[in-house]
Amino acid sequence: MILSLLLAAAPLQATPPSPAVTPADPIEADWRTIPDDELLVMTLASGKQVIIRLAPRFAPAHVSNVRTLAHARWWDDASVYRVQENWVAQWGDATEKKPLPAGVTDRPAPEFGIAAFDPAVRMTRADPYSTASGITADGWPIATNGRQAWLTHCYGMVGVARDALPSTGSGAELFTPIGQSARRLDRNYTVVGRIVEGMGYLSGLPRSDAPMGVYATPGERTGIVSVRLASDMPAAERPHFQYRAADNPRFAAAVTRRENPDAPMVSLGGAAVCDVLPAVRRRP
Amino acid sequence: MILSLLLAAAPLQATPPSPAVTPADPIEADWRTIPDDELLVMTLASGKQVIIRLAPRFAPAHVSNVRTLAHARWWDDASVYRVQENWVAQWGDATEKKPLPAGVTDRPAPEFGIAAFDPAVRMTRADPYSTASGITADGWPIATNGRQAWLTHCYGMVGVARDALPSTGSGAELFTPIGQSARRLDRNYTVVGRIVEGMGYLSGLPRSDAPMGVYATPGERTGIVSVRLASDMPAAERPHFQYRAADNPRFAAAVTRRENPDAPMVSLGGAAVCDVLPAVRRRP
Secondary structure (H helix, E strand, C coil), X not given: CCHHHHHHHCCCCCCCCCXXXXXXXXXXXXXXXXXXXHEEEEEECCCCEEEEEECCCCCHHHHHHHHHHHHCCCCCCCEEEEECCCCEEEEECCCCCCCCCCCCCCCCCCCCCECCCCCCEECCCCECCECEEEECCCCCEEEECCCCEEECCCCCEEEECCCCCCCCCCCCCEEEECCXXXXXXXXXXXXXXXXXXXXXXXXXXXXXXXXXXXXXXHHHCEEEEEEEEHHHCCHHHXXXXXXXXXXXXXXXXXXXXXXXXXXXXXXXXXXXXXXXXXXXXXXX | CCHHHHHHHCCCCCCCCCCCCCCCCCCHHHEEECCHHHEEEEEECCCCEEEEEECCCCCHHHHHHHHHHHHCCCCCCCEEEEECCCCEEEEECCCCCCCCCCCCCCCCCCCCCECCCCCCEECCCCECCECEEEECCCCCEEEECCCCEEECCCCCEEEECCCCCXXXXXXXXXXXXXXXXXXXXXXXXXXXXXXXXXXXXXXXXCCCCCHHHECCCHHHCEEEEEEEEHXXXXXXXXXXXXXXXXXXXXXXXXXXXXHCCCCCCCCCCCCCHHHCCCCEEECC
């Protein structure tokens, strides 16, 4: 009874052989390096690491803040202080009073939107939150309503927590959706990245029943030992990651296959953009 | 920075006061009792309980099996043996070899679909997996392609694991989506219910990196002490639950508000059916 679920789960996330064995499998050239200064390594008290790919192309001011915060070691001894069931895990300074380091702009201009809707692969069907969506050449999920475009709040994307609208946060407090994708936050919160490894160390944390899922006691929090840009780490310790690019017919075929899986699975004719996020792997 | 996320998260799941204070809040009459024989109480080794509302109206043969399995105490000493990140948690007999009790039909006719698309509240926009979707009067998420209708695999719904298509399982092995809603399983798997309390005790379990997320060692599994129909429990121990009915203007207003939240939140004009599942509460 396990096997069939595997078949449904595996395609886009698996690390395939190279060269491509089906038209939907990547070739080596489809794997592109994520620059060291676009990788954030968050080490939890357990020693487990959560790796975040940053999106400076889409949220330059907030990513600049995140880089400065990491460089200043501002998150050392921070914590995951909020885990709300079917909503978000949030981390940073639980007191929300720790001063920001020099070079961090508090409440920069919102970066809820992006410059253009230019996916390399477009989803066949619209979704309830947009008129069109797709994956950019460099692997990011985007959507549009025909007037604006934005990065989508898929499961595992990283958003910037903040006070009242329409202001935006600094990037010191971050969150990730841990249930049904939080698409209703699109255009309301700035997206700065995506968790590309270790998501389970956040999504698997104990939920809090307290208001908003904020742990009622400090003892419930998960400690953060450090958050570092890979480019700030000694060369020998740096992880290296690659994303699967979407600017090629192999990825397009993979999306088509997700939308129309092989029989005897029923072909649904469409899929949500959050269902086709490109695979990311450690550099072989 | 926490407050604004609360505002986005709370509306449909909160237990509101009565009488209604806004047009989107329920009145007492909107809360309807879930019958004792439609409530399944799964007690984990930790003592924590996961409560499942069954859907006999939509999957009568499989729910009949589930009731027989519970009555026969077949799941006592079973386990949650599979937790795959951003996919499913699955439970039952990890060996998949334990004989089924008398009265359980192995592989009954599939119940992937339901008789009619008759939502009490219809979502404004289509989603990539269907041409229309909505919530039935009795609180279930359904969708249609104009020819067939089905219960949707939202986060927290309970599906029947099985072997190869187009067969269906008995109901002895069950799963629930623990990440992005698994809508691509719609019409491929039979849905028998929804987790209405304690979902976090499954979604918060440690992920397995082994193939398909099946724990590599028995020690990783989460033990199941018992699974009982509320109607099989001593009266003094039975939990009592109510769902928020959708056959009223208050629920319709709540859906409209989710699709078009109050300013300064940006109105998106639509929402996914998995984003508006009706609240369920313990009987006051």
